[in-house]
Amino acid sequence: MDGGMQDFLSVPISLLHKSEVLTLDQLALVEMLGIGAHAVARSGVKDGGEAMIVGAGPIGMAVAQFASALGVHVHLVERIEWRRDFAERMGYPTSLTAADRQADVVFDATGNALAMAASLDCVAPGGSLVYVGLTSEPVSIDDSLFHRKEVTLLASRNSLGQFPRIIRLIEAGKIDTDHWITDRLQLSEVMTTFESLLARPNVMKAVVEM
Numbered sequence: 001m002d003g004g005m006q007d008f009l010s011v012p013i014s015l016l017h018k019s020e021v022l023t024l025d026q027l028a029l030v031e032m033l034g035i036g037a038h039a040v041a042r043s044g045v046k047d048g049g050e051a052m053i054v055g056a057g058p059i060g061m062a063v064a065q066f067a068s069a070l071g072v073h074v075h076l077v078e079r080i081e082w083r084r085d086f087a088e089r090m091g092y093p094t095s096l097t098a099a100d101r102q103a104d105v106v107f108d109a110t111g112n113a114l115a116m117a118a119s120l121d122c123v124a125p126g127g128s129l130v131y132v133g134l135t136s137e138p139v140s141i142d143d144s145l146f147h148r149k150e151v152t153l154l155a156s157r158n159s160l161g162q163f164p165r166i167i168r169l170i171e172a173g174k175i176d177t178d179h180w181i182t183d184r185l186q187l188s189e190v191m192t193t194f195e196s197l198l199a200r201p202n203v204m205k206a207v208v209e210m
Contacts, residue, residue, distance in 0.1 A: 017030070017163045017164055017167055019167050019171060021171045022167065022170055022171060025177070025181055025207065026170055026177045027167075028181075028207050029170075029177055029180055029181075029205065030163055030166050030167060030170075031159075031163075032058055032059075032062060032205065033062045033065065033066075033166050033175065034158070034159030034162040034163060034166060035059050035062055035132065035156075035158060035159055036059060036060075036061070036062025036063040036064070036065060036066050036132070037062070037066045037159060037162040037165065037166055038156055038157075038158065038159035038160055038162055039059075039063050039066075039107060039130055039132045039156035040063060040066040040067050040070065040072075040107075041066075041162070042130060042154055042156045043105050043107070043128055043130045043154065043156075044105075044128070045067060045070065045072050045104070045105045045128075046070070046071075046072070047070055047071035047072065048071060048072070048073075049072045049073070049104050049105060050072070050073050050075075050103040050104045050105070050124075051063075051067045051072045051073065051074050051075070051103055051104070051105045051106070051107065052074075052075050052076075052077060052098065052101065052102075052103035052105075052106045052107070052122050053067075053074060053075070053076045053077070053106075053107045053109060054076075054077045054078075054098070054106065054107065054108045054109065054110055054115060054119050054122065055076075055077070055078060055108065055109035055110040055111075055115070055133060056076045056077075056078035056080075056083040056084060056086065056087045056094065056109075057083065057109060057204075058180075058204055058205055059109040059132055059133060060076060060078070060107070060109035060110075060132075061076075061086070061087060061090070061180075061204070063107045063109060063132060064076060064087065064090075064092055065175050065176065066175070067107075068092070069169060069174050069175060072105075074092055074093075075092070075093050075094070075095070075101065075103065076092050076093070076094045076095075077094070077095055077096075077097060077098045077101075077122075078094055078096070079096060079097075080201060082201055082202045083204075084096070086179070086204060089179060090176060090179055098121070098122045101122065102121075102122055102123065102124040102127075103122060103123070103124060103127065104124050104126075104127045104128070105123075105127060105128045105129075105130065106119050106122045106123045106127065106128070106129050106130070107130045107132050108129065108130070108131050108132065108133060109132045109133045110133045111133030111134050111135050112133070112135060113135045113137035113138065113139045113140075116131060116133070116135065116139045117139050117140050117141060117142070120141060120142060120145055120146060120149075120151065121145070123149060123151050124149075125148075125149045125150065126149070126150050126151075127149070127151060127152070128151065128152040128153075128154060129151055129152070129153050129154070130154045130155075130156055131153075131154070131155050131156065132156050134157075141153075179204075180204060180205045181204075181205050181206070181207055182202065182203055182204045182205060182206070183197060183203050183205075183206035183207075184206065184207055184208075184209055185206060185207070185208050185209065186208070186209050187208055187209065187210055190208060194206075194208075
């Protein structure tokens with residue numbers, strides 16, 4: 001077959017998660033949403049808590065969705081205006097910088113080592129800092145501040161057993177999927193167009209139409 005594509009994949013049935021309700025667009029979002037769902041679960045944040053999310057890209061917005069679904073008060077910090085507008089259209093308050101704002105739980109979804117180090121300033125005393133974004137660079141922590149505040153530092157990677165729960169939450173209307181998909185490609189366009197998406201500032205989630 002052309003391009004090495006195949007008609008069937010053999011997958012263990014235990015790894016398949018079925019929905020009779022969700023659209024293909026909604027199902028395409030489940031894996032990405034799982035990263036945010038797992039980060040919120042790792043954080044231990046509770047109903048009525050305060051959370052700051054640094055970075056309003058796809059991962060940061062996924063964190064916002066699951067934190068707010070728990071009843072957490074969410075604030076997003078994002079330097080890119082288009083992403084702030086996107087978050088606000090989904091109903092979340094945003095700001096360009098954290099300024100003097102602090103929160104019990106801070107999620108850093110930037111994947112930028114300097115930003116990840118600076119997020120420590122945003123954690124309230126006794127609070128938690130959750131690194132969701134990934135970087136290959138070392139992250140420098142101000143140990144004096146880290147100890148003085150008695151901060152709990154957590155890392156969150158991928159997701160663990162979240163897919164069935166995410167599907168149920170979307171089916172129940174508790175997770176908003178209406179805004180996520182900003183771009184669509186036909187399969188025939190992937191080779192010529194997909195790479196250019198990385199340079200565009202206003203892409204949140206792109207899907208390939210099969």
